[in-house]
Amino acid sequence: MKYIITIITIVAFGSIAYGFTLEESETQLSHKYIGAGTAALFLVAMPLFLYKESKGKKMNDYMLTEENVRKMQGKPPKKTENQ
Template sequence: MKIKLKHIIFLIMLTSLSSIAFGLSLEEGHPQAAKYIGGGTVGLFLVAMPLFLFKESKGKNMQDYMLTKENIKKMQEKERKSSENQ
């Protein structure tokens, strides 16, 4: 059985969100509440988000997203063409 990366990311996200919700639902003075909330936050932002960004950026050229002179000229040309068509 082959588990895809998107399913792993979804499970991590679901676990993190449920951990945060459980921590928030505990009584205010409960000593473990902050640990659940912190663990969920770490899972969400330090595990799930980098995995998602890695998965989505595969096969993409980072030079296409950099603000170089060539890319700025391309954007300006597209802007002129779209304003001429209106």
């Protein structure tokens, strides 16, 4: 999976670079290469990367709840009235 993401990223950057190197007479084609490279980066490579990296992680650990903010600040947990 890691190599597939790397290949997609390199191809996308290559497409963008090729789109910028085309001459002015081929502007429609250059816009297509730039757009395809950008779409590949943000619609294919980035979601695949995020899926690969977030496997097995709990989303609650990354949410800004009051308890997590207190942990980050080093403050003791807030006691409720019934405890």
